[in-house]
Amino acid sequence: MIEYGKNISLRPFNTFGIDVKADHLFHLRRREEISEILAHRVFTGASAGMNSVLVLGQGSNILFTNDFRGTVIRNEITGVRVLDESEESLFLEAGAGVIWQELVEYTVSHGLAGIENLTLIPGTVGAAPIQNIGAYGVEAGDVIVRINGFHLEKREWLMLGNKECGFGYRDSIFKRELRNKVLITSVVLRLSKVFRPKPDYGGIKEELAKRDITNPSIRDISDIVLQIRRAKLPDPSDIGNAGSFFKNPTVGKGEFENLLKAFPDIRYYRQGELYKIPAGWLIEHAGWKGYRLDDAGCYDRQALILVNYGRATGEEILALSEKIKSSVFNKFGIMIEREVNVI
């Protein structure tokens, strides 16, 4: 029997720890249960037409600002299996409800390369393609071969290959044309048996040097990423948060040169003709790092993260984010965009 509840608190199901309720909540544990859910009176009764649906993983990239008037389907489909293998690669299919870090640990311990730089990103495998999770120079889209899912409006199964997913920086087709339309049930990844480390971002190289490692293993990279992230990021079980609240903006050459004149110590990464500016730097230099109003705050060790110190509401955190956004715009002329999904 499928687990179902009515008027359920979502507090345990979002890492900001926001206390809102959903009208209906289903726990989806096997892909076959989708038809059972859709046959439920919530979807077939008189008010079914008014019923909006939200697919939820671990709620680590969501800010709830209100009770959710509709149905939440929490994806808890587990299981990892090998689909195919060649001399160089191994193809894995992971259930959308598998915890991303458990998949990373599986690959690292089996000597499979590709997602070790994505160690310790919270959330589920099924959410990884949604914003094309990324860290330390690697994105999920680099290794995703295809996704399997269910189109909630058309009520049919679908399979999308890597190109069709339209991956970009914290972006995919699931944030655009297919927003809230597809329930991803599994993801197929291509892992490599040949390891080419990617140590160029975020202090990995420096840490390798400190540890005197010249020829790192997959495990070395994963351990270092784990250590760096633990030192820098708040653990949601201690302080509510959803990681980076904003995306890093990019600007063209002309705009960048003006910024550099006005702010000679500005941090940036060159990407061809474009310049990516760390949003955390902008927010910090607009004076927000460590700011707190009641229980809503800007984290004191990394300004890109907004936090809930206890009883903040989603509206309070959203209001703080809007103040930060306009203050960054007033100071730097850059409009930063939200990364977190506001519901």
Ligand SMILES: Cc1cc2nc3c(=O)[nH]c(=O)nc-3n(C[C@H](O)[C@H](O)[C@H](O)COP(=O)(O)OP(=O)(O)OC[C@H]3O[C@@H](n4cnc5c(N)ncnc54)[C@H](O)[C@@H]3O)c2cc1C
């Ligand atoms: C401390 C911390 C650090 C973080 N660091 C990073 C980082 O380095 N890089 C990064 O990219 N992100 C980072 N994040 C954000 C977050 O971990 C990722 O976005 C993650 O993929 C969200 O997974 P989730 O299961 O919690 O998704 P949720 O928050 O539950 O959902 C996110 C979105 O995906 C949709 N969704 C979820 N599952 C499915 C599914 N099966 N089918 C269809 N739609 C679905 C939801 O409807 C929602 O729109 C961080 C978050 C935290 C709290």
